[in-house]
Amino acid sequence: MSIRKDDIAGIGSQFAINGIFVEGEEVQSGHINTTYLATYRNEDGETRRYIFQRINENVFSQPLVVMKNIERVTNHINRKVFRKKRDFGGQTLNLYPGKDGRNCIVGVFGGIWRCYNYIEGCRTYDVVENTRQAYQAAKAFGAFQDLVSDLPIEKVEVTIPGFHDTPRRYARLIAAMKSDACDRVKDVQKEIDFITSRESIVGVLVDHLAAGRLIERVTHNDTKLNNVMIDEQTDEAVCVIDLDTVMPGLALYDFGDLIRGATSPVAEDEPDTSKVEMRLPMFEAIVEGYLETAASFLTPLEIDLLPFSAKLISLETGIRFLTDYLEGDKYFRIHRDNHNLDRCKTQLALVKSIEDQEDKMLNFVKKWHRA
Known part of the structure; x- marks a missing residue:
């Protein structure tokens, strides 16, 4: 409107x-x-x-x-x-x-x-241009989690039930495939095969939560780079914005979503998936920035699962984009034909890039943690 x-x-x-x-x-x-x-x-x-x-x-x-x-x-x-006086540059939302x-x-x-x-004198970025921006954004989101770490979780209500319930997202995709309301399944079999071949990982984090190995915290739940205001002169993070999805969740979801959005050199709707990659230097900068402000309250298991969370959230987001495409583009705003399909393809390409570098990611996190 x-x-x-x-x-x-x-x-x-x-x-x-x-x-x-x-x-x-x-x-x-x-x-x-x-x-x-x-x-x-x-x-x-x-x-x-x-x-x-x-x-x-x-x-x-x-x-x-x-x-x-x-x-x-x-x-x-x-x-x-x-x-x-723990803000970035004196401004808050x-x-x-x-x-x-x-x-x-x-x-x-x-x-x-x-x-x-x-927030004056600042801008947001859809794509990280340098490791300093990646570091600053991660530091800001880690600081956000730290600042709300003493806010009782019962004070914040769930606004989107099952928001990062990956098995639930996967089940909805399967239902959308079966109903095929828009006659689009025939055009996306490659994407469907990619996702269904990774069914075994979709429940890892919710299973840890159910078993008590992970705990819920007050989390942002939409930690894209463009939800951090960056000072135009210094490239330092000023303020975290877009708090619509603040609610109980896992810290790993926030970290994984940040990796998903900040490590690729192209926007999330880039039609040419050959340009998509998880840039390891960006990942390392994000780990350093995030753990600088978040390590004090994270558990060892949460830190160990940081690389996995990046893969899972990228897969989950691809699932969501593909589901919306199959259901007729009802959730995400689109600006061209096949927009949600392009978004899905980009996420799946990112998953593959993460998988190809997962050992290096794990080694870096372990090295940082030991230090």
């Missing part, structure tokens, strides 16, 4: 923002929510920008619970940052309340909207 400039101003009028609306535009990023950037001028003539975001209720069936989680996590982090004091506004333009501060 695209809206007019006047409508953006109307949305902003519902929030406790100091200033007069100047301009607004849609931000073309992300697969899920609709986002607008709005500029305001205060009485001193200073301009400040804000993010207005409409929550996709087709994806988040409990949007008010999502907002409650975000409010609790941002408040918890901001209190600790203020007290301990803040929710601006509606004029009624709530953490979002309901019913405007038929949706649920929230307002964040815009």
